[in-house]
Amino acid sequence: AITTPTEESVRRAVAIQLIINRELGLNFTENPWQGSFAVDYLTDLVEEAVYKEFEAISERGGVLGAMDTMYQRGKIQEESMYYEHKKHDGSLPLIGVNTYLPKDHAGEVATTIELIRSTEAEKGQQIANVKAFQEARNEVALPNPAEGGKPMKRLQAIARARENLFAALMEAVKTHSLGQISHALYDVGGEYRRNM
Structure with missing residues (x-):
């Protein structure tokens, strides 16, 4: 069957070409493929920037020292704000x-996002589902219910010692939800709040 493309499909096809030409800039180089000068040059730029970040982290005492001074958080905030400003001013x-x-966009740059809100019945149903899941899982995973808090306490102790959490996380997920694990880790390290 032959059909006429819809406006949406035409816009999508044109947008793909525009992204390649305008956003990526592939039309500014003769050979944009692997092994070419352009790709090697971009690789060198990325490598140089990564090494500069490694040096900046090393100057702050490594990853843990940089975390204490909130270097990574600050860098993420700075880059996020820079990106948003460039996006909104059109540069x-x-x-x-x-x-x-x-x-039909009416020339506005910032589009409104329609949020989907759950009804009280949907929220209640989800909470009941999580509780039922935890009870069923705990019966299988915990033959002795008195030991239910041990994986979480172990996870918090390892987090306080700044050791590798992976093994403790794998044990904790057998008996606890993501929310419970997140709150346990918030108690140890605090919750990230963006500085304004």
């Missing part, structure tokens, strides 16, 4: 976000 062209917008 970073993003096809379909701030350039080449659809006709």
Whole structure:
């Protein structure tokens, strides 16, 4: 069957070409493929930037020392704000976000996002599902219910000692939900709050 493409499918096809040409900049180099000068040059730039970050972290006493001074968090915030500013002022062209917008967009750069809210019945059902799942899982995973808190206490102790958490996490997920594990780790290290 032969059909006429819809406006949405045409926009998508054109957007793919625009992303390649405008966002990636592949039309500015003769040979953008692996082994070419352009790719090697970009690889060198990335490698240099990564080494600079490694040096910056080493100067702060390694990963743990940098965490104490919140270097990584600050860097993530800084880059996030830089990206958002460039996106909103148009200096970073993003096809379909701030350039080449659809006709019905009315020229606004920031689009509104429609949030989906759960009803009270849906929330109650999900809470009941989690409780039922935990009870069924705990009967299988915990022959002795008195030992139920041990994996979580072990996880917190290892987190306080700043050791590798992987083995303790694997034990904790057998008897605890993601929320319980997250809150246990929040108690140890605190919860990230973005500085404004």
